[in-house]
Amino acid sequence: MSESTFMGVERDRIDWSPRIDFTKCNDCMECVKFCPHQVFEVDENAKPKLKVKNPNNCVVFCRACSKTCGPDAITFPDKAKTTKMIKAIRKAEKEASTNE
Amino acid sequence: MSKSICVLPCNGLDKCAGDLSRRVALQLAQSEEVALICPVLLNQNRSRYEKDLEAGDLTVIDGCNTRCASKLAGDLEIAIKEKVNVSEVAKALNIKLGVEIREDEQTQTVVSAVLEKINSSAADQAASEFIEPESIDYNTFSHGKFIFKVPKANYYFNENDCWVTVSGNIARVGVSDYVQQNLSDILYVDPPEIGQEFEQFDDLGSIESGKAVFEIIAPASGTVVAVNTGLNDAPELVNESPYEKGWLVEVQLTDFAEDQDLLHDCPAYFEFLQRKVAEIDV
Ligand code: SF4
Ligand code: SF4
Numbered sequence: 018m019s020e021s022t023f024m025g026v027e028r029d030r031i032d033w034s035p036r037i038d039f040t041k042c043n044d045c046m047e048c049v050k051f052c053p054h055q056v057f058e059v060d061e062n063a064k065p066k067l068k069v070k071n072p073n074n075c076v077v078f079c080r081a082c083s084k085t086c087g088p089d090a091i092t093f094p095d096k097a098k099t100t101k102m103i104k105a106i107r108k109a110e111k112e113a114s115t116n117e
Numbered sequence: 118m119s120k121s122i123c124v125l126p127c128n129g130l131d132k133c134a135g136d137l138s139r140r141v142a143l144q145l146a147q148s149e150e151v152a153l154i155c156p157v158l159l160n161q162n163r164s165r166y167e168k169d170l171e172a173g174d175l176t177v178i179d180g181c182n183t184r185c186a187s188k189l190a191g192d193l194e195i196a197i198k199e200k201v202n203v204s205e206v207a208k209a210l211n212i213k214l215g216v217e218i219r220e221d222e223q224t225q226t227v228v229s230a231v232l233e234k235i236n237s238s239a240a241d242q243a244a245s246e247f248i249e250p251e252s253i254d255y256n257t258f259s260h261g262k263f264i265f266k267v268p269k270a271n272y273y274f275n276e277n278d279c280w281v282t283v284s285g286n287i288a289r290v291g292v293s294d295y296v297q298q299n300l301s302d303i304l305y306v307d308p309p310e311i312g313q314e315f316e317q318f319d320d321l322g323s324i325e326s327g328k329a330v331f332e333i334i335a336p337a338s339g340t341v342v343a344v345n346t347g348l349n350d351a352p353e354l355v356n357e358s359p360y361e362k363g364w365l366v367e368v369q370l371t372d373f374a375e376d377q378d379l380l381h382d383c384p385a386y387f388e389f390l391q392r393k394v395a396e397i398d399v
Binding site: 023024027045047051067076077079080081083085086087089096097101103104107 | 181182183184275276277316317318319320323329330331332333378379
């Protein structure tokens with residue numbers, strides 16, 4: 018899945034994934050149940066149990082799991098900044114390809 | 118006489134948000150037309166409420182984002198006509214509910230706001246300026262036993278499977294056939310507020326089936342001018358006609374030329390979707 022992209026930009030160049038505030042998280046695992054993209058991992062023996070294992074599996078601009086989080090422990094990067102960055106990469110790549 | 122509205126409140130009575138749900142429900146139940154449904158009894162034996170549910174529309178009051186009451190309705194496949202979330206109303210008012218049950222001015226404010234929201238949901242909206250095209254041509258492809266439709270032209274998609282199409286002075290937003298099939302029977306559409314301004318990739322309400330909740334991610338920036346009220350009584354239109362009758366929101370676009378940079382046109386989305394479906398293996 019290394020060739021995964023968002024609007025033509027390689028996924029691993031886009032910083033978008035859930036950030037967990039472990040001072041609020043209560044280990045309910047609703048987010049894990051909710052997300053169909055294997056973004057999270059649960060390790061019963063670790064502390065904290067929850068881990069954002071595959072951040073690049075997260076669908077860019079999705080924020081759905083945060084709605085299932087009772088204690089409001091999930092946040093995301095700034096959307097406007099992310100959009101801007103994606104546009105900038107696309108523009109640079111377009112220019113690079115026309116300059117060849 | 119049978120009742121015309123059924124109210125299903127949250128059952129977290131030992132916590133503040135649940136207690137507020139109870140207070141709202143009790144106030145509503147003072148009306149002759151309202152039947153109160155106990156989530157515990159409903160879960161044990163649905164048949165005792167069958168009459169009420171047949172005669173009336175269901176309003177759900179969720180205490181918090183765990184949304185037990187909504188989920189219960191979803192599990193039992195009861196269509197939700199309207200719902201409110203006490204914690205979200207409180208958050209919008211900047212009131213922290215906490216866990217302790219309390220009877221004070223702040224909680225009273227939340228109760229009133231929730232009641233107001235339930236009573237005023239049929240907000241007025243102007244007649245639509247959207248000109249519906251006479252017919253739309255589709256491309257289709259199949260994957261296993263599924264067949265996916267994508268219009269041939271005039272629709273623009275983000276990679277979150279939401280579309281926008283412009284006609285007249287106005288645009289409509291909805292979800293693609295792929296979303297609709299993934300969710301299967303849609304039971305509830307939670308529209309954004311009329312007048313709400315939003316940016317590209319902001320949340321624009323959600324749709325919900327017994328299986329999951331899907332957040333609408335705005336394909337372009339704009340202002341909400343209308344919502345599809347036809348979906349209140351027939352959310353299944355999103356399943357039956359995701360690109361036409363099942364549109365979700367009507368919007369005045371802010372800067373579509375700019376937003377298009379991060380959207381696919383129909384042929385590009387058709388290809389994108391084929392790749393996605395092949396990868397995920399629905
Ligand atoms: S839903 Fe929230 S509280 Fe529950 S495990 Fe996830 S982050 Fe933690
Ligand atoms: S934002 Fe969406 S895709 Fe990302 S982890 Fe949450 S539910 Fe999964």
